[in-house]
Amino acid sequence: MNQSDTTAAQPHSIDIILEPADNERLANLCGPLDQHLRQLERRLGVEINNRANSFRIIGAPAALTLAERVLRELYDTSATEILSPARVHLFLQTAGNDAATAPAEDSQEVSIKTRAGQVRGRGPNQRQYLHNISHHDVNFGIGPAGTGKTYLAVACAVAALETDRARRIILVRPAVEAGERLGFLPGDMVAKVDPYLRPLYDALYEMLGFERVAKYIERNVIEVAPLAFMRGRTLNESFCILDEAQNTTIEQMKMFLTRIGFGSTAVVTGDITQIDLPRGKQSGLRHVIDILRDEDGISFTFFNSKDVVRHPLVSRILDAYERHDNGRQADDDDSTRH
Incomplete structure (x- = not known):
C-alpha cells in the first residue's frame, strides 16, 4: 500500500461548535443517553464526541460533511420541536437522498x-x-x-x-x-x-x-x-x-x-x-x-x-x-x- 492509499484509509476528523449554546437544545439534540448521536453514528459510519456545544466528528471525509450538515440542521430544529428517533430518521433519509443527487443549489425549494x-x-x-x-x-x-x-x-x-x-x-x-x-x-x-x-x-x-x-x-x-x-x-x-x-x-x-x-x-x-x-x-x-x-x-x-x-x-x-x-x-x- 503506497502513502496515498494509507492516507485515504486513515479516518479524518472535524470540530464544530453549535451556536447559540443552550443546554436544553443540546439535550434535545443528543437524546436520552445520547440515543440520537448513536443513531447518527450507525447510519453515517462516523464517531461523534461532544463536550457541551463543541462536537468532534471522526470518519471518512464524505461522511464528515454529511454528519456535520445533519447535526447543524437537527440543532436548528431542536429550538422549535422535541426530537425523537423517528424525526432523526427523517433527517437522515433526507440527507441520504440529497447526497445521491448533485450538490447544486436547490432553486426549486418550496x-x-x-x-x-x-x-x-x-x-x-x-x-x-x-x-x-x-x-x-x-x-x-x-x-x-x-x-x-x-x-x-x-x-x-x-x-x-x-x-x-x-x-x-x-x-x-x-x-x-x-x-x-x-x-x-x-x-x-x-x-x-x-x-x-x-x-x-x-x-x-x-x-x-x-x-x-x-x-x-x-x-x-x-x-x-x-x-x-x-x-x-x-x-x-x-x-x-x-x-x-x-x-x-x-x-x-x-x-x-x-x-x-x-x-x-x-x-x-x-x-x-x-x-x-x-x-x-x-x-x-x-x-x-x-x-x-x-x-x-x-x-x-x-x-x-x-x-x-x-x-x-x-x-x-x-x-x-x-x-x-x-x-x-x-x-x-x-x-x-x-
Whole structure:
C-alpha cells in the first residue's frame, strides 16, 4: 500500500461548535443517553464526541460533511420541536437522498406555512413534487404509501385556501371495496365512504385544527366526497385532490380531469402497485400515465421506496415485495417462452 492509499484509509476528523449554546437544545439534540448521536453514528459510519456545544466528528471525509450538515440542521430544529428517533430518521433519509443527487443549489425549494408549522419537501422527489404543484394546473404524484403524496397535496391545498389562491378545497376518493363490502356498512353513501376518506381528514385536522375544518365543511369551503359525486360538475377556483387514484377506472379518471375549471389546480395521487379494482378493469391512473405524460401544463412526480417517511422497515418491505414481484414476472416470462 503506497502513502496515498494509507492516507485515504486513515479516518479524518472535524470540530464544530453549535451556536447559540443552550443546554436544553443540546439535550434535545443528543437524546436520552445520547440515543440520537448513536443513531447518527450507525447510519453515517462516523464517531461523534461532544463536550457541551463543541462536537468532534471522526470518519471518512464524505461522511464528515454529511454528519456535520445533519447535526447543524437537527440543532436548528431542536429550538422549535422535541426530537425523537423517528424525526432523526427523517433527517437522515433526507440527507441520504440529497447526497445521491448533485450538490447544486436547490432553486426549486418550496416551503408551505401551516398551523402545524413549515412543510418542506424531504428529498429531491418531494421537493420536485411541491415545485410542480405550484407551477402546474394538473399534477400526478405516483408511488408507494408513506411517501407523503397525499399529505403534501393537502398542505398545498390549505396554503392555496389561506392565501386566497383557491376559494374551495375538494377532496375526492373512489369508493372501491378493498376486500370488504360497502353494502354491509351502516349509514347512507356518504357515511359508508367516510372511513375511506380518513387520511384526508387527518391531514386537514393537523394543518387547520378540528374547529376550522368543521366550520369549513359546514360552509362547503372544504368538500370531501366520493368520486361518483363529481359527475356533471365544473370546479372553478378550487384546489382538487383525487386520492387513491389507482382505483379509478379509465372512464372515472377522464371524468375527474374534465371537471377542472378556470383558476383551479388538481392533484392526483395513487400507487399503481395497490390496485383494488375488479379483475379485468384497467386502472385509470396507470392508463393516464401513457396518455398525458408529455402534455404541457401537466406534471408527473414518481416516488419510490427511498422517499418513504415512515418506519425505516417500510422501505425495506416495499423493496422486498418489488424483488419478489420482479422474480415472479421473470419466471412467468420463462414459462411462456418454453
